[in-house]
Amino acid sequence: MSREGVTPQSEDFSAWYNELVVRAQLVDRGPVRGTMVIRPYGYRVWELLQADLDRRIKDAGHDNACFPMFIPESYLKREAEHVEGFSPELAVVTIAGGKQLEEPLVVRPTSETVIGEYMAKWIDSHRDLPLLLNQWANVVRWEMRPRMFLRTTEFLWQEGHTAHIDEADAMRETMWALDAYASVARELAAMPVIAGEKTPGERFAGAVRTYTIEGMMRDGRALQAGTSHYLGTNFAKAFEIQYQDEDKNLTLAHTTSWGMSTRMIGGVIMTHGDDKGLVLPPRLAPHQVVIVPIGRKEQGEQAAAEARRLAGAIKAMGIRVHVDDNRPQLSPGFKFNEWEMRGVPIRIELGMRDIENGVATLARRLPTVEGQGKEQIPLEKVPELLPGILSDFQSFLLARAEAFREDHTAKVATWDEFSAQVAGGWARAFHCGRTECEDEIKADTSATPRVIPMDAPEETGTCVKCDQPSAYGKRVIFGRAY
Ligand SMILES: [Zn+2]
Incomplete structure (x- = not known):
């Protein structure tokens, strides 16, 4: 890579x-x-x-x-x-x-x-x-x-x-x-x-x-x-x-x-995902945690041995963990970037100084609270803390995605509002239900009706495109689609 x-x-x-x-x-x-x-x-x-x-x-x-x-x-x-x-x-x-x-x-x-x-x-x-x-x-x-x-x-x-x-x-x-x-x-x-x-x-x-x-x-x-x-x-x-x-x-x-x-x-x-690469939700991550031992030669080997011991204790908690210990030719910085690119939720960095101090450095793929960076946690507490950290990370991703969707979704009343909204998100709009009208909307904006949401409130109005009465008793979500 x-x-x-x-x-x-x-x-x-x-x-x-x-x-x-x-x-x-x-x-x-x-x-x-x-x-x-x-x-x-x-x-x-x-x-x-x-x-x-x-x-x-x-x-x-x-x-x-x-x-x-x-x-x-x-x-x-x-x-x-x-x-x-x-x-x-x-x-x-x-x-x-x-x-x-x-x-x-x-x-x-x-x-x-x-x-x-x-x-x-x-x-x-x-x-x-x-x-x-x-x-x-x-x-x-x-x-x-x-x-x-x-x-x-x-x-x-x-x-x-x-x-x-x-x-x-x-x-x-x-x-x-x-x-x-x-x-x-x-x-x-x-x-x-x-x-x-x-x-x-x-x-x-x-x-x-x-x-x-x-x-x-x-x-x-x-x-x-x-x-x-x-x-x-x-x-x-x-x-x-x-x-x-x-x-x-x-x-x-x-x-x-x-x-x-x-x-x-x-x-x-x-x-x-973001500009650094993938962000995998823990429940779908092949490696939920990656441990990168740090240090050269003998120190590196000692750190790797400690990392493997720690991995054993983490695995016993039912967590998928990987130790990056067989690529001594690569720098820690390179490995950090690579695991970020591959979306690993939690990275643990372990050097001899950490081990002597009885701590490990933990980095999340994304901060779950603003301003959060790397943190040191007591080495012996790592296995018992990880299930909670992973579960918080999973919830954080869902909440973040939900907030993003809400920020990029709006109710629209006019055709101008509709066109502007579907350029970068979803529009909740009334539609007449006619396929020819859907086709016209698609030709003009590339947007298609994605879903008539089950949980949308009952409402009626006139079609955002052709002014005929709405067909579904609720607003339809329109957007450009993959
Ligand atoms: Zn229509």
Whole structure:
């Protein structure tokens, strides 16, 4: 890694992001345009997120399964809106085993179709419902404008697919998934997301209702960080997912699907990062604490031995700790910068003088109170103090992100206010609900309706663009999005 930093956010946010993901050793560019190699440091972040979300999914009664990545092209064509929505992004295999295939195979962009086919096979009676499935998988959507983690041609995700007896039960499921995503975002990623419904123009291809969680990035743009769809009976009709009710009538099931992906990592980077690099929330940090022993030769070795002893005691507290003790050719200053670049929440510096005085020097990646700098704490107290310090740091990041979002969100009444507000943040505005009006707004400002927030107060007014009556009984959040 070079000694240089990254382009400042204020100068070019996109350059900052593109440089940082590589510098922080999260990813490398893949050999095929738009693909990414997730390096061990980045993959660990994903695993931490995955472990927590997987536990929630299983606790709520879902079972993991794994369906094939090749889907017969005819499956996608059975749901008209679905195939129309996904066609431009499909990768299709036409030759395999040296021969032209009779039917082309789609590399899964999402699995409603193939899972629908098997739901139909596995469901007979109302007693088979609800059927609650999830899969952890890679999917492929050909990207014209790729961006690491945010839009890559291949990415990792989980996709939940469930079938239910009626709309009410399917809607409960849809809202359960949305709530699980909002909790993961807030509690793990320290991303204060806004949950709510998408407008019809922003719905998933084939869904009756789409729900989303939206986070604000530090450039004021929105990131859709997870979506949950009520599919009605659209896929049930296309794939004959039906059951015999108590009176032996054949009835269509109501299905849902919901997904959260490696995109979340991009969200973490852009919610918390700064000009020095990444800032990782402790709950998603591969190393929550890094200890840098200081000193040359024999003194350095003594400090390293003490650092390893301290790391053992910290690890016993259930904390992920790393000792930077095998790179004697690098200066402490270089190491400090590098761990800041890689977003480690807490750094402990340990030199022989500290050890003789029975103290360690602790530095947070960001001060949690104004004016806070490095502090010395008694060496033997370090392990017992760290859980509290890490938990405070996690809460600090969430509060800071929430304050940032509120500072960059405003209610607007006029078109001029709207245009000015969406240039650097979010606008809460009334909208008529017409897709053509959304399109005009997008053409003029690049802003789109992100979410109709669940917790917004009931209000009515006239559309900020066209003056027609508002459609949703509340204000919609508009912003430019990733
Ligand atoms: Zn309008």
